[in-house]
Amino acid sequence: xxxxxxxxxxxxxxxxxxxxxxxxxxxxxxxxxxxxxxxxxxxxxxxxxxxxxxxxxxxxxxxxxxxxxxxxxxxxxxxxxxxxxxxxxxxxxxxxxxxxxxxxxxxxxxxxxxxxxxxxxxxxxxxxxxxxxxxxx
Numbered sequence: 010x011x012x013x014x015x016x017x018x019x020x021x022x023x024x025x026x027x028x029x030x031x032x033x034x035x036x037x038x039x040x041x042x043x044x045x046x047x048x049x050x051x052x053x054x055x056x057x058x059x060x061x062x063x064x065x066x067x068x069x070x071x072x073x074x075x076x077x078x079x080x081x082x083x084x085x086x087x088x089x090x091x092x093x094x095x096x097x098x099x100x101x102x103x104x105x106x107x108x109x110x111x112x113x114x115x116x117x118x119x120x121x122x123x124x125x126x127x128x129x130x131x132x133x134x135x136x137x138x139x140x141x142x143x144x145x146x
Contacts (some may be wrong), residue, residue, distance in 0.1 A: 019058045019124055026051045033134070040113070043141035048134050054117065055127040065116075065125070072114035072129040079108040079131060102138045109134075 027050040034046040055068050074084040083092045096105035106120060110131055117128040 017056070020056055022055050023052065024051055027041050027085075027130075030135075036108075037141055043139050046134065047103075047137055048121050048132055050111065050130070050132045052128050057125055057127070059123045060125055068084050068127045069114045072127060073110075075137075076110035076114070076129050076131060078079040080110065081108075099135065103135050105133055105135045107134045108132070 026052040030047045030049040030110065032045050033048050035043060037043045053072060055072060057064065057068060060068065076090060078084045078093050081093055083090050087093075096108070099105065108131060110129060112127040114127060117126040119125045
């Protein structure tokens, strides 16, 4: 991957947040522990210049395989099967609960030079816990 939220003009792969994390649900127990369920939507872009039909199919397959792998499904690449068995730790008390594609890979756009942007939309759901003080009353 090139880097987070940067992409060269003619080629590369990058991750772009759609808007940042949002709190889907929040609870607070009587001891003041706040538990949030948060959603972080993002898109992975694959930029390529003047692809052939075979290259387009390979890019779509790569992005769809990335999405399936992040969902915990098995994917086969060059005859080898891969499966994500655990999500990495996040900072603090945040823990990934699930990751899912919100759409299959698609052609997002083409510029006047013929460079194409392919994309897969993904959403990560995670928990965040912190001490929020005792509930009043």
